Amino acid sequence: MPVPEVAERFTGSVNRLTLGATKDDGGTRTSTVTVGGARNVVYGGSAADTGEKAVIAMDVLDSKPEDWPDVLLEPYKNVLDSPGDWAKMCVEEFGADLICVKFDGIHPDKNDKDAAHAVKVTEEVLKAVGVPLVLWGCGYDEKDNQVMPKVSGAAKGEKCLIGTVTEDNYKSLTAIAVADGHYLITHAPLDINIAKQINILASDMGFPLERIVTFQATGALGYGIEYAYSIQERQRIAALTGDKMMAMPVICDVGYESWRAKEAKLTDAPGWGDPADRGPTWETATAICLLQAGVDIIRMRHPRAVATVKNFINKVWT
């Protein structure tokens, strides 16, 4: 008796989008990155349903990080003051698919740097690497509203992924991102309904849904990863069942969240094993777990974690 075909089929799919504009496309990128396109859950359906491979965006900070543990600083110790060199290193040595410029330094509680600084960093990174960019604000609404529109302008036409916009603060960045031809990251606090609401709000402002990537907030291993996992999974299922407001590819912030975990950064804990391995392992485990839920873009930090996760992606998404 033949084994019956039991594979589940869905009517919807995750939007497919291509980040980065090459010369032909009016930009200066030398490569582009396409994400999305899945027509089934991870490991579900036929190979054709798998969609695009997940990609890794490596974090580059606009100014020297102040709270990174030594293990994480070590690989970048010579480039920390130069975002351009840092980005170059990530792409050339560690194989980053994308560079995520994280503008921590503009935060009023940190360096409170101005828009001119942010624009300069953006230009530097654009010049240094040919991969598409993710441009990520500091999370302080007022400051982001001052600075990020300028950053958007500096990368105009490059088809960057810019964000994030929240329910409380979406209007200025959404408007400018439409004008500058970028892609937008909508950000919700681990709440599937609010995630959808912010997509609707952006869409109400005329932002095309097919140019949105969602960020549901991320929890690291041991720090709420189950919430992040199930929301990611719910979004994928919503997309597959035809909810246009939830059919976006997903980005998650594994680097920042994993390295906040004390298990990743504590050095004085002999029973926990070598700190040089522990941090990268924590980051790797978090990333691989979330990949199963259907994440499309992962922000990461440590080169060893990046290498392991890349290896995993290449084996699963053949």
Add this chain to the structure above:
Amino acid sequence: MEESKKKKKKKKFTVRFEPSGLKIKVPAGTVLLEAAHKTGIYLSSICGGDGYCGKCKVIINEGQFKSKPTALLTPDETRENVVLACQTKILSDMTITVPKSHTLETSQILMDTDAQRFSELAGEVREGIFEFDPLVRKIFVEMSPPTVHDHTADHERLYLAIREQIDAPIMQTGFRVLQKLPKLLQSCDYKVTVTIGRRGETTEVIEVEAGNHHERNFAVAVDLGTTTVVAHLTDLTKVATIDTEATYNSQINFGEDYIRRIIYAEENDAFDEMQNRIVHDVNNLIVTLATRQKIDLQEITTVIFAGNTAMIHFLLNLDPTRIRREPYIASAGFVPPIRAAEAGIQINKRGLLYCLPSVAAYVGSDIVAGVLTTRIFTKKGISLFADIGTNGEVVLGNQDWLVCASSSAGPAFEGSGVKHGMRAGAGAIEKLTILDDGSFELKIIGNTHPVGICGSGLLDTLAELFINGIIDRTGRFNPNGQPRLTEGDEGWQFQIAPAGNEHQEIVITQADINNLVRSKAGVFAAIRVLMESTQTKLEDLDAVYLAGGFGNFLNVRQAVTIGMLPDVPLEKIQFVGNTSIAGAKTVMLSRKALKAAEKIAKSMTYFDLMSHQGYMEEFTKANFLPHTDLSLFPSVKSVKCKT
């Protein structure tokens, strides 16, 4: 030293309140709010005197006082000697001005068109849907006096005569009536008017009077609301509503919601005072109605109440404390008829007091009355009933089943917790339209200058701001290019009506809008939970009834636009006003209706939303205009926010 302290304590000051001119003498140090309230002057207060709602503002014209500092007054107000009455102590003789916004004139809340509608609804009884069989009726009985050949005793003679006219298998008579009966019968040649009252299956001879007065039989139906108390005077022989009157529930000084009042009563052992207040309010209404209609209180033989469970408990001084605590139970859901005088209600001293049955601690007899009035329990198709009060109660069902839930919607649509919110009375903006040129068209009750916005006006405001892109789907203002939008003390505020010679500017604030959106979200989430739990689809709904004290007028389209009611064809939605009092009147006029009400109360299944797994998620989904799932509101889809 000790003595002088004592002497000082005993010192009393006179406080005079303008514009009423009422005066009171109070000991030094008395809180102004308390003094006002002892004088019988109404000052709004949501927080019950805790100093955080900022509603009890008054102006001090002269006198010494001591006020706690508060962030709820603007520097301008402080300069003009505006204080929060609840935070101010009296230190000398004083003169106070009570601003107009507090003024409570009972006649203002009268809703003539509602009254008309209610009379029509009571017409159900006349139409024979429930047969006319009032709970208390008067009949004229002519007996042949006893003779040597007919030596039936007086009392049994009376029973026989009564039974010739009405069906009364089980009868009882009060001892006092029995004692006076023989002399009375002999004095009037055995021609008497008998007042009989139904107490379950038993029929009581309440009163016997000489002569024929059977056409002088009146009853009062009362809707015992947390915020407003409404009374209708009814002629039981003509089956007609003669007059209506309404007042604010004076318990309001102890908190705007009943949970707060239960806490207050518990902490201060003030259950007697709670009862006194509500009884006083009801008696005032009854006396006002009777005086105006030249009816003797003795001619009112029935009083019937519908209201939330806690209010019924306060009225009868039944222990309400377990309503707010686990296991959340009422002391009585089915209150048997009692002598009205026992509760302190001033009608005929032997007249009866009835309460409609309630379902659960949080679903009161007002909801049973609503189901009775809308008759959803007799219909084959499924109906939805939503009563928006301080809580938003929702009932779904048909002739075979009924489910209900109560969401803590909050009193926003009653005008509470909204800066310029007010109840439907003179000066309330009851209708608002934004015209194509951006100007506002307002309809104000009593065609006077605007004082505030009532429920229907708030519903319009929310919907109009939304469809005109002034607020986005989360209810946040779009600050771009809105001349009416300014930044006030509490964040963004939008001008609804500019200030005039006689009135202040009317605005709606961001906080108000958030309250209104949350309120509608609570109601819609409750509707969703009931519909999902019973697998009721949108197209299964045959009728949707919206009840509540919104005002005279309500645009049901707006209730759909903001996502408070499901998006069914508009002709299926009906605004039914105050169904609580309509149901109370129906029951008063028909014993069958009381039985139906009891059946409804027994058969309704209560869904506890607080312990319901899906409720919070439904609430988040509904906390958006009109809803996160736009496909639930296809008719609202075209609305786009301007950027």
